[in-house]
Amino acid sequence: MRLTDEEKAMLDGAEGPAVAAAMDLLVRYGDALGAERLCETRNVAGTMTQPSPVKAKLVREGGWNKSFAVINLDCDDDIEIPPMRVPTCQLQHGFSDDALGIAPYPPNMVELQGDAESFFGGRGVNILATCTPYQVGNLPVRGEHCAWMESSAVVYCNSVLGARTNCEGTASTGAASLTGRIPYWGNHLPENRHGTHLIESRVPVDGFLDWGMFGYFVGDLVQEARPVISGDLRRPDLNDLKHFGAAAASSGGVEIYHLPGTTPEAPTLAAAFGGGRLPEPVVYGERERRQVYETLNNQGTSTDVDFVLLGCPHASLDQIARAARALEGRKLNPGTELWVMTPRALRSVADRNGYTRVIEEAGGKVLTDSCPAMSRSAPVGTRVFATDSAKQAHYLPAILGIEAWFGTLEECVDAAVTGKWRGDLRAVEGAR
Amino acid sequence: MTIEIRGRCVVPGYAEGEALVSHETISGWGGIDPATGTIIERRHELFGVCFTGKVLVFPGAKGSSGWSGFFQSTRLLGTAPLAMVFTTMTTKAALGAVVTRVPAMSEFDHDPTEVVNTGDWVVVAADQGLLTVTPSRGSARR
Structure with missing residues (x-):
């Protein structure tokens, strides 16, 4: 050097x-x-x-x-x-x-x-x-x-x-x-920032769950390479891209991707590849989508959920508000805990907005600084957990030796309230 | 019969020992337990296998940026591999090898995960950029 x-x-x-x-x-x-x-x-x-x-x-x-x-x-x-x-x-x-x-x-x-x-x-x-x-x-x-x-x-x-x-x-x-x-x-x-692989979605990628599943597919496919994603992609927000990237960096080692028309270094598909030749696209269809869902949900047998984890990566204010709306006026199952992880700076806003109070009245907690995977710490006696995060579903079973379910925020809140996992990919499609 | 392949020195040094070969990339955080030196990722081909004292041959690092810190912990806890031999260079694997302070090589003329089998005797002469493989008896060559 x-x-x-x-x-x-x-x-x-x-x-x-x-x-x-x-x-x-x-x-x-x-x-x-x-x-x-x-x-x-x-x-x-x-x-x-x-x-x-x-x-x-x-x-x-x-x-x-x-x-x-x-x-x-x-x-x-x-x-x-x-x-x-x-x-x-x-x-x-x-x-x-x-x-x-x-x-x-x-x-x-x-x-x-x-x-x-x-x-x-x-x-x-x-x-x-x-x-x-x-x-x-x-x-x-x-x-x-x-x-x-x-x-x-x-x-x-x-x-x-x-x-x-x-x-x-x-x-x-x-x-x-x-x-x-x-x-x-x-x-x-x-010169190391241009795309190497093209992945085209033939199914709508819309909402937090689907952006996470698509990320998990892309990461597993390209490993450390630089994917460019295209196809039926509905306009993502900060939460969706936070989940997509976290998932792609868990199933693989993705450090940069391009979404033409949205991410800054890819105004066009051609620009995403630095003007070079476009590779043949790899297709993400209904079959691939279902395989990802089944992989993330193939980590347990018991549907008795004793812990629900939201906020991986740390929740935005939108996500906290959505959890509060889903929990408003409800009570958690006595044997089930629910934690929402967020940065402390956002927790102070959530406190101020009343989101924290709604979540706590239902029996949930808004916690900061860490997560169960980082701290190797879930509620005492947790055997089965549910999460809306592909990353946490990927890591936590290995770290704590527990079973996992992956689904939407609403399905996770349902599990926290009923104590039962009733998630279903088909239902997600119907709800779209 | 021995096989020689050439690569680039990542961390200088010399080591020889038994190979442990992974055909899948390895996670640090959530992938290994530094206290026992074992792979803990449930779906991994080496789930439950200990790498302590082995020449760890693998395609590369994946997952969290805790990778180097977890392998540094294997050094501090006495469970480190003897040497690291990997196919794909990444910041995680490079820094991980540096702070584990074991001889390490990468960027070979032949993919080491194809050439080496678990149980083979491997000589890592990182300064010379030379990896020498003596297949173990009964090891199935591909």
């Missing part, structure tokens, strides 16, 4: 040992990628405060300086962590004190995380505490070089916003926050 004089000085310790360690990690990482150089970034979304047993041990040994050195810089030296060099935010992390007594999550981890927030907040890390920073205060502009983690945020950043980030990790974002640099590789290069 070629380094600029300023970068060489950082590597040589001109700005202290933490910045030198950060630059050393970026050089090792850049060499591993085969990158030729670094680029400048002023937008980092990473994770420092998420508690874990490994981190608790490191903090006992050497405080948060030690934790950041080992986990965020891959450095074994005792170094002092300076203020962040460029704007940096914390993504989703563990449950916070608003979940005490609700999520069976160790109080000592809540305390550890609070301690971390003080340390890193004091060094300039904005504690957004969400997988959707673009909803609450970090909205990159088109073309901006970013260093983001969180696969669902990365695919949104590249595709919907037209900013540029690879799917970074804990150490690379840590190093970027202290240097303002990240390898110029992959999605940072304009």
Whole structure:
């Protein structure tokens, strides 16, 4: 890798040992990628405060300086962590004190995380505490070089916003926050952003459930490639694209897609492929749609639902309002819990609007900062859960060893109220 | 009989050991348990299989950006693979290999997941860009 004089000085310790360690990690990482150089970034979304047993041990040994050195810089030296060099935010992390007594999550981890927030907040890390920073205060502009983690945020950043980030990790974002640099590789290069595959839907893709299922199909099909989607696609909103990208980054590793006429780098189908030849389209039809539905619903046998999870990725205000409308005047089944996950900034608006009160009167909870998968924590005794998120249905059975159902928000609320899963793809079609 | 294939060094170093081959991409977060060094994704071909001390041969990384952090944890918890050999270069796999601090190679002249079978003896000479495979007795060649 070629380094600029300023970068060489950082590597040589001109700005202290933490910045030198950060630059050393970026050089090792850049060499591993085969990158030729670094680029400048002023937008980092990473994770420092998420508690874990490994981190608790490191903090006992050497405080948060030690934790950041080992986990965020891959450095074994005792170094002092300076203020962040460029704007940096914390993504989703563990449950916070608003979940005490609700999520069976160790109080000592809540305390550890609070301690971390003080340390890193004091060094300039904005504690957004969400997988959707673009909803609450970090909205990159088109073309901006970013260093983001969180696969669902990365695919949104590249595709919907037209900013540029690879799917970074804990150490690379840590190093970027202290240097303002990240390898110029992959999605940072304009020529690597054009489509590689064309997927054409022959069925209407309309609404949250169908956008998620289509994303799950596309991700499984293209893996790490760059899909361009076309066909019978009904105008998506933020929620739909948030779900589509999260699903495509769960069944595969999609980091950028184009939706001609909607996403910024694809005014036309031809532009989505950079003016090159269009590939033969892969068809998504009724049979493929049903296969995705069955895959996501092939993770259990019992229809007795004891937990419903909404808000993956973290719910927008629209989604919270919709959950409140579905729950208004109803009561949850005594053996079933319902959680809606959202960023804390949006929860304060939901409180103000009265959505939280409606959901809580029905027996549900609006929780922030985390999710059951991140914190490995669902209500005690959960054996079967239901969700409207393809991503959570993909991950949570493996993480918690529970059964899963996937359906619409209304079907999930029905399961929370009756305690029974009665979801059905055909009914969804009829309701359209 | 040995087979040699050439690739690019991702993390320098030398290691030799028994191969564990996955034909499917691997998830970090939600895909592996760092405490035990096993694959936990239910639908995965290696569900329940331990990779600790093995030369992990796989097509690439998928899923969450927690990938590198989870493999870094396998190093900190003593359950890491011996080396990493993968077909497709991604930021997740590159950073994951760096912070796991094991010899790693990618971008081969032949796809290692086609050439290597589970149980084969593999020599990873990452600095030389050379992977040497000695098929195990009774391993079914394709």
